[in-house]
Amino acid sequence: MTSESTATPAGPLADPAAAAGPATGAAPAGPVVGRLSRLDRGLPMWILAAMVTGLGLGSLVPGLGEALAKVTVARVSLPIALGLLVMMYPVLAKVRYDRLDTVTGDRRLLVSSLLLNWVVGPAVMFALAWGFLPDLPEYRTGLIIVGLARCIAMVIIWNDLARGDREAAAVLVALNSVFQVIAFSALGWFYLSVLPGWLGLRTAGLDISMWEIARSVLIFLGIPLLAGFATRRLGEKARGREWYESRFVPRIGPFALYGLLFTIVVLFALQGETVISNPLDVMRIAAPLLVYFAVMWTGSMALGRAIGLGYARATTLAFTAAGNNFELAIAVAIATFGAASGQALAGVVGPLIEVPVLVGLVYVALATRRLFPGSPVPAARTAAVIEGTARV
Numbered sequence: 207m208t209s210e211s212t213a214t215p216a217g218p219l220a221d222p223a224a225a226a227g228p229a230t231g232a233a234p235a236g237p238v239v240g241r242l243s244r245l246d247r248g249l250p251m252w253i254l255a256a257m258v259t260g261l262g263l264g265s266l267v268p269g270l271g272e273a274l275a276k277v278t279v280a281r282v283s284l285p286i287a288l289g290l291l292v293m294m295y296p297v298l299a300k301v302r303y304d305r306l307d308t309v310t311g312d313r314r315l316l317v318s319s320l321l322l323n324w325v326v327g328p329a330v331m332f333a334l335a336w337g338f339l340p341d342l343p344e345y346r347t348g349l350i351i352v353g354l355a356r357c358i359a360m361v362i363i364w365n366d367l368a369r370g371d372r373e374a375a376a377v378l379v380a381l382n383s384v385f386q387v388i389a390f391s392a393l394g395w396f397y398l399s400v401l402p403g404w405l406g407l408r409t410a411g412l413d414i415s416m417w418e419i420a421r422s423v424l425i426f427l428g429i430p431l432l433a434g435f436a437t438r439r440l441g442e443k444a445r446g447r448e449w450y451e452s453r454f455v456p457r458i459g460p461f462a463l464y465g466l467l468f469t470i471v472v473l474f475a476l477q478g479e480t481v482i483s484n485p486l487d488v489m490r491i492a493a494p495l496l497v498y499f500a501v502m503w504t505g506s507m508a509l510g511r512a513i514g515l516g517y518a519r520a521t522t523l524a525f526t527a528a529g530n531n532f533e534l535a536i537a538v539a540i541a542t543f544g545a546a547s548g549q550a551l552a553g554v555v556g557p558l559i560e561v562p563v564l565v566g567l568v569y570v571a572l573a574t575r576r577l578f579p580g581s582p583v584p585a586a587r588t589a590a591v592i593e594g595t596a597r598v
Contacts, residue, residue, distance in 0.1 A: 252463075252467060253466075253467070253470060253561055253562065253565055254562065256466075256467040256468075256470040256471050256474075257470055257471075257474050257558070257561065257562070259471050259474075260470060260471040260472065260473060260474025260475040260476075260478060261474045261475075261478040261481060261482060262478065263471070263475040263478060264474060264475040264476060264478015264479050264481075264482075265478040265479045265482045267475075270475055270478075271475060271476045271478060271479060271480075274472060274475060274476050275476055285468075285472040286469055286472050286473055286476075286533065287425060287426070287533075289465050289466075289468040289469030289472055290359050290360075290426055290430075290465065290469055290533065291426075291429055291430050291465070292461055292462075292464065292465030292468070293359070293360070293363060293461075293462055293464075293465030293466045293468075293469055294359060294362055294363075294426075294427075294430035294431075294434075294462075294465070295430045295433050295434055295458070295461070295462075295465075296434075296455075296458045296459050296460075296461050296462040297362045297363065297366050297372070297434075297462055298362070298376065298430050298431050298433070298434030298435070299433070299434040299437045299438055299455070299458060300366075300372060300434075300451075300455055300459075301372050301373055301376045301434060301435075301438070302372075302373060302438075303373075303376075303435055303438060303439075305373045306373055306376065306377055308373065309371070309373050309374045309376075309377040310377060312374075312519070314513045314514065314515065315374060315378075315515060315519055315522075315523060316377075316378075316381065318506075318509060318510070318513065318523055319378050319381065319382075319523055319526060319527065320381070320385070322502070322505075322506055322509070322523070322526075322527035323356045323382055323385070323526065323527055324356070324385055324389060324393070326502075326505075326527075327353055327356065327502060327527060328350075328353045328354050328393055328397060330353070330498060330501060330502060331349060331350060331352065331353025331354075331494075331498055332350055332353065332397050332401070334349070334494035334497055334498055335347075335349040335350050335353070335494055336407065337494070338490070338493050338494040338497075339490060339491070339494065342487075342490065342548070343408060344543070344547060344548025344549050344551075344552070345487065345490065345491050345548050345549070345551070345552045346552075347398060347543075347548075347549050347552075348491075348535075348539055348547075348548060348549035348550065348551065348552025348553050349491065349494060349495070349552050349556075350394075350397050350398060351394065351535050351538055351539055351549065351552075351553065352495075352530050352532065352535040352552065352553060352556045353397075353498070353530065354390055354393050354394055354397065354535075355386070355390070355530050355531035355532070355534040355535040355538070356382045356385070356386055356526075356529075356530065356531055357379075357382065357525075357526060357528075357529030357530050357531050358379050358382055358383050358386065358423065358426060358427045358531050359426050359427070359531065359533060360466070360529060360560075360561075360564075361375065361379065361525050361526050361529035362375055362376075362379060363462060363466055364525045364529065364564045364565070364567070364568055365521065365522050365525045365526070366462075367565075367568045368521050368525065368567075368568045368571040368572060369517075369518065369521070369571075369572070370518050370519070370521035370522035370525060370571075371518040371519045371521070371522045374518070374519050374522040374523075375522045375525075375526065376431075378522060378523075378526045379427065379526065380427070380431070382526065383423045383427050386419060386423055386531070386534070387419050387420045387423055390419050390534075391419065394538075418537075418538075419534065422531075422533065422534045422537060423534075426531075426533055426534075438450065441454055470557075470561060473532075473554075473557055474558070476554070480551060480554065481551075481554065481555070481558065484551065487548075487551065488551075488555050488558070491551070491552050491555040492555060492558070492559050495555065495556065495559040495560070495563075496559060496563065498528075499528050499559070499560065499563045499564065499567070500563075502524075502527050502528040503524045503525070503527070503528035503564075503567050504524075505527075506520075506523050506524040506527040506528065507520055507521070507523075507524040507571070507574070509523070510523045510524060511577065511578060516578060517575050517578035520578065521571050524567075524571070525564065525567075525571075528564065528567070529560065529564060530556060530560060532553060532556045532557040532560065535553040535556060536550065536553040536554060536556075538553075539552070539553040540553075
């Protein structure tokens with residue numbers, strides 16, 4: 207078995223150029239998005255439908271949001287937790303863990319990711335929150351919390367759909383998780399209390415223990431990561447890598463999409479009534495979020511190209527820098543300020559904006575592959591998350 211599986215690619219995000227054989231190192235000619243299947247191009251509609259369904263259920267079914275919120279784990283709805291685990295497991299089961307050393311040795315990628323996630327990202331969100339919401343302290347605080355919660359979940363899906371480097375995504379997500387446990391509380395104290403005081407601005411507090419953050423990380427990343435690693439090790443040992451990648455992976459792949467859509471439905475059902483009853487507030491919160499995602503993703507993608515990363519790793523860098531851990535942000539906002547607080551609403555609006563924007567950026571990324579000439583794209587695995595076929 208060579209590094210490129212010979213499994214015939216099929217399904218969403220399949221690249222006809224890559225289907226002809228392994229990547230040659232050159233970006234495919236012509237716009238990639240134009241060659242996507244009809245189902246691929248309709249992916250945003252699936253997610254939009256899930257969002258609308260969740261909002262509709264939350265606003266039309268009395269007490270549904272409260273009922274879902276009562277079933278919790280680590281202060282997050284258990285249905286959301288289950289959806290995230292189902293969503294992340296197939297992608298983490300596809301990771302070739304024996305190749306992670308090629309990522310950990312890439313200092314440009316690791317240092318850039320740490321700076322973008324833990325220096326640039328929180329600072330950009332702080333500036334935007336104060337710039338757009340100087341008169342709305344609750345929403346402003348909620349947005350700052352969102353900016354501090356770096357992504358460890360859905361970014362894996364966006365990265366896979368955009369054909370980023372799967373192994374690099376696993377490493378960066380794990381790195382973010384470690385820093386999240388160590389740095390989240392300290393950064394919350396700095397950006398909500400210390401820095402505003404230095405600048406003569408109004409301050410707010412954030413009381414969240416390191417254990418609560420660690421528990422969230424262990425649930426949302428630790429469980430699917432351990433399951434994915436164990437599945438690959440046991441599967442390859444029992445039947446070999448070729449069987450695992452050509453037979454087993456395509457069978458579990460569709461569950462990533464099912465988990466994603468289920469999570470979105472439940473998430474928006476939880477706060478559907480609140481979102482629909484506060485449309486102007488949602489628009490105020492959405493404005494800085496739109497700017498944030500655009501600035502972080504575009505800047506990170508440009509940085510990746512400038513420092514010589516190939517398309518796949520530049521894409522992984524961009525999505526891990528632009529995404530946020532809304533599960534943690536919502537949990538922290540609810541635990542600290544209450545479920546009916548403006549901070550909690552800002553946390554809920556986060557994924558409302560993030561999901562469709564980052565799905566759109568998946569297509570932008572695919573369309574800009576030609577800007578990375580001579581860059582080997584590990585994503586010559588042309589199968590997508592949705593149908594689960596994989597040229598890993």
